[in-house]
Amino acid sequence: MTRGAALLRSSDSGLLLLALIIGAGAGLGAVVFRWLIKTFTRVLSGHADFAGIGHASNPHVPWLGPYFVLLAPVVAGLLYGPLVYFFAREARGHGVPEVMYAVARKGGRIAPQVAAVKALASALCIGGGGSVGREGPIVQIGSALGSTLGRVVKVAEPRMRVLVACGAAGGIAATFNAPLAGVFFAMELILADFAAQSFGMVVLSSVIASVIGRAALGNKPFLTLPTFTVDHLSQYLFFALLGVLAGGVGVAFTRIMYWIEDACDWAWRGPEWLRPAVGGLVLGVVLLVLPQMYGVGYPVLGNGVAGKYAIGFLIVLLLGKVVATSLTIGIGGSGGVFAPSLFIGAMLGSAYGQGLHDILPGVAGSAGAYGLIGMGAVFAGSSRAPITAVVIMFELTGEYSIILPLMVAIVLATGISHLLTPDTIYTLKLRRRGIDLDAPPHAEAMMGELVSQIMEPTEQTVSEHETLTGAVRALAGSRHGQLPVVDDEGRYLGVINRRDLAEALSTGDRDVDHVADWVEHPPTVTCDATIEAALPHLEDTQGPVPVLDAGSTAVVGWLSHQQVLTAVYLPGAAGMPPAQRSATS
Known part of the structure; x- marks a missing residue:
């Protein structure tokens, strides 16, 4: 046993060094993951981001016209289905519950191959049209890196949990260019603890990952949003009502997602490794009808908040995202639900804001403001992570004026979620397996x-x-x-x-x-x-x-x-x- 290894295991300076290494690894992992998504999206759709283009054809197979979307999820499923089934089955789904379980019940131990399998599987799934987000995969990727380094150094379980949280925070910070959101996501959802030492290590990891991410991907938010303003105090009442509505929508999204997953489980009788490919045919039909559901869909989200869609189409996009995301997870896809919840919230808030503007044009204010509030409120209603919701929306907009109305809506959305269900979109997946994270470990x-x-x-x-x-x-x-x-x-x-x-x-x-x-x-x-x-x-x-x-x-x-x-x-x-x-x- 060397003195250096012993210092890494037990000293505060050793934990600091490990946190910095993990932050750097998570930052590089996020850069690679973003590159993989872009590469597979170009290969399978022929475009950098197909969601904002509409019924376009794939230049690689122009003779298929817009019907190529029927095959893109199938081809992706044929690749990532066996990859997940034979090498890391925990890489299936949205990832965050598996990390929460590893921290709470397995001492932070995550299989080292999860990082590579999750990166490839999620990039293939999103590139092939899977209507899921990047946050779940990058949390699992960063957490697996932290866990692997902790096992190599042989740190004790309490430190292992901190290292896993460092990886999760670094991944979020780098992929979304949101270092504060990475910190609070890790502390609020992964560790569920704000101890001073843990917080400091997670902050350091998030900072170094964010620096690496900005150096490689540029120093700009992953989403460009309109300027936020509150024109009248009466708008706070409208924001509060939106928060109540968003809380119910967040819970409904959770319920529908697991209902569709159960339906897919009931319907499928073949080998699990083939399920994503066969289910991809059904997903392809959804994409053919509504191509805006292809992949993460940030361009569509931005257009919705900017007021480029009518109320009716915003509602169609909201319902379409719920179905497309649920179906992607149900057929065995790999990807996160954070971005879909933001998408759903943006469509809900924008439709709500446009409706108010039509009824009370002199009082309601900009519809885009309601879209921004809806994003954070639906995420809070589904995940019950109010601090993370407030912080990430602040980082996205850079507007301090958003804080007060955002807090009103998010607190109400979280409260409504508590009233309607004991579970979140993350914990329900574990409870369905008989795992209650609030109960003692045994x-x-x-x-x-x-x-x-x-x-x-x-x-x-x-x-x-x-x-x-x-x-x-x-x-x-x-x-x-x-x-x-x-x-x-x-x-x-x-x-x-x-x-x-x-x-x-x-x-x-x-x-x-x-x-x-x-x-x-x-x-x-x-x-x-x-x-x-x-x-x-x-x-x-x-x-x-x-x-x-x-x-x-x-x-x-x-x-x-x-x-x-x-x-x-x-x-x-x-x-x-x-x-x-x-x-x-």
Whole structure:
């Protein structure tokens, strides 16, 4: 073990150096990725950006006319489908959830081949007409670079997570020329933590990546937007209403995307590596009808905000983007959902602004202003990353005057999203796999454990023929204030608890009346049920739930809220005796 490697692993200066190296790598990776997208777009469409051209032909195959878009996604799918399936299956989809999962549950470990596979697959997908964005791929590419360097140096898990976030921030900063947005995207969505040391390292990585990106790609925003102005204070009410609407649209986009993905899963019966090519035929039909959906679509977004489209066509573009992006992800494509959410927001805001301008021309103001606000608000509604949404829109426009109306709309959009769904467009993908990032790291695994592994064995039972006096003696030593009641053959009949026993003693003859007359029937679970299946029964009662054997005849234990909490938060103590478990906790 060399002293240099040890310093890189453990010292603050070593972490600083690693952050700078990762920032440089992410910046170069973003430059290469942007070049790949442009190259594949030119090869497969014959143009630098086909989305803004309309029903044009491909000069490489002019005899196909505009119908070449039927084949471009198929050819791309034939290339990236096997690439993803055989070399890095986590490169499928929009990428950010996989990075979030790696940071939260895998100590930041990401397979090194993901960077190369994701870059090629996403560039092919976008170049072949896939209606997805660049941010998901570049986040995964940069994160994979950070994780790979961390594994080479053998840093501890907390530092590995920081390095992964450095890669994500650097990728966003370089590809969008938005260093602040890169920082807050990484801190808010990837790390979900704003610790001072982490923040400093992520900032350094974002800065160096942005410098490299600007040197190679130029010092200008990736999107040119109109000047923003607020002409009347009454416009804040209109911006607030747009925020509410955008929050609902962001949630609807999330739901529709996963609904279409489920439909694609249901419909496809062939090998997964062939799915993008066959599904590309369906995507090609969408592109033939609406060529503005080809690729990322920034020229179309810019035209929409600039007021070059009528309200009806803006709504068509909004719906078309929802369908095209969802279909691209559903057929197994690779690309991000950040840019599509900006596109959808721009179309929503521009249509809303034009409508207001037609109704209240002297008060509503510029329709483009609403387009800008809509971009940030729909992204916030789908991702619930309000800080990132505010910062990236500020960086895109360079206008400080956008901050106040943007904050109003984004906060309301985020609030509406919270009311409508517990998940975001990123976390829903993980929850559908049974992964809850808000739960303790081992909680998902524990949900599948059997009740028998965490239950508390039965202390004793009470015969149905026992008198009330005898029941008092038995209950005096019960930890839970209740005991199972059994018949002569040991079969479970119910429980007798202290509350009911006290009532029985006040109204009956304690030496004559029997326990059988005062049996309660609380919810029960069987010992072979999973913890997840048992939770609804626990929710229906205040005390512990009786656990029966597999045949539901004999009582074998108790399952309490404390047992489940101990299993989730102190898994090693779940099977201990009560006294020892209490000492452990």
